[in-house]
Amino acid sequence: MANRPLDITDYMDPGCPFCTDAFQNEPPIRSIPIDRILERLDADYARNDTESAERHLDYWLREAKEGRDLRGELFLRNERMGFFRKAGRKEEAFENAERALELVELLEMKQSVTAGTTLVNAATVFQAFEDPGRAVVLFEKARTLYEGELSPGDERLGGLYNNMALTLTALARYREAAELFSKALSVMSGCPGGEKEMAVTYLNLASCTEAEKGLEEGEPEIGDYLEKASGLLESPLIPRDGEYAFVCEKCAPVFGYYGWFLREQELKERAEALYAGA
Secondary structure, three states: OOOOOHHHHHOOOOOOOOOOOOHOOOOOOOOOOOOHHHHHHHHHHHHHHHHHHHHHHHHHHHHHHHHOHHHHHHHHHHHHHHHHOOOOOOHHHHHHHHHHHHHHHHOOOOOOOHHHHHHHHHHHHHOOOOOOHHHHOOOOOOOHHHHHHOOOOHHHHHHHHHHHHHHHHHHHHHHHOOOOHHHHHHOOOOOOOOHHHHHHHHHHHHHHHHHHHHHHHHHHHHHHHHHHHHOOOOOOOOOOOOHHHHHHHHHHHHHHHOOHHHHHHHHHHHHHHHHHHH
16 A cells, blocks of 8 residues: 555544544634623723733634634624724724624624624724715614614614714715714613713714804804713713713813813813723
8 A cells, every 4th residue: 555644534433423523623613701801801991001902802803713703703803993993093993894794794693783783883983084985884784773673772772873973974964964963862861871972972963063054153053062062071970980081081172172172171181080090
C-alpha cells in the first residue's frame, strides 16, 4: 500500500453504525456571557473610561468569533456601533453596522425586535456620518417591526421616533420630523427616567425649527424648546448616574450654540463631576 497521511478513520471508529460524532469538524458553539459584559461596560461608561470599554469590546468580539457565537457577535456589533459612532470613528462604525445587518440575515431574524434594534442602530450610524438617504430606509424598516411588535409605550419606540426625526430633518422633511418628535415626547413622557430623553428631543426640535425657519423667524419656538429641555434636565426623578452625565455632556454644546453659555458650562461641570465620582 502506498504511503498516505493518516485519516481519522484509521484510528477512530464510531461508537455505533449511526454515530457521526467522530466525523464532526466543527467544535460546539461557546456562548459569551452577555450579562457580565454589559455590567462591565456600564461600569466603564459610568467613569467615562472609553479605553477600557474598547478593550473589553475587542476581547469579547474575539471570543465570540472563536466560539462561533453568532448571536453573541450580533450583540457586540450593536454595542460597537454605538461606541464608535459616539467616538466619531466612521470606518469602524460602518464596519460593525454592515456586519450586524449581515448577521441578522444569517441568523434568520429579519422579523424580530432584535432585527429592529439592529436596524435602528445601523441607521443612527449612517445618519451620524451624513448618509441620511440610507438611514431613512433602515428607519422605515425598523418602524414597521417596532410598531408591529412593541407596545405603544415602549421606550424603544421613543428612541426610534427621535432618531428617525433627525434623519427627516436632514432630508428637509420638516413636517414629518415634527410629527415624529411629538410621538417621541408622548412615548418618553410615560417612561421611568424619560425626562432626559425628552430633553434631548426638545433640543432636536430646536435644531429642526432652525433648519426650517431660520434663527430669526424660529427664535420664539427655539427659546421655548430650550426652556423645556433645561427644566427637564433638573428633574429629581432622573438618576444622577453615568447615563445622565452623558446626556448633560451631549446637551451642553447645544445650549452654548444658542447663546446659553452659563447653562452649557453648568452641564459640562455636572457631567465631569459625575464621571469623576463614579
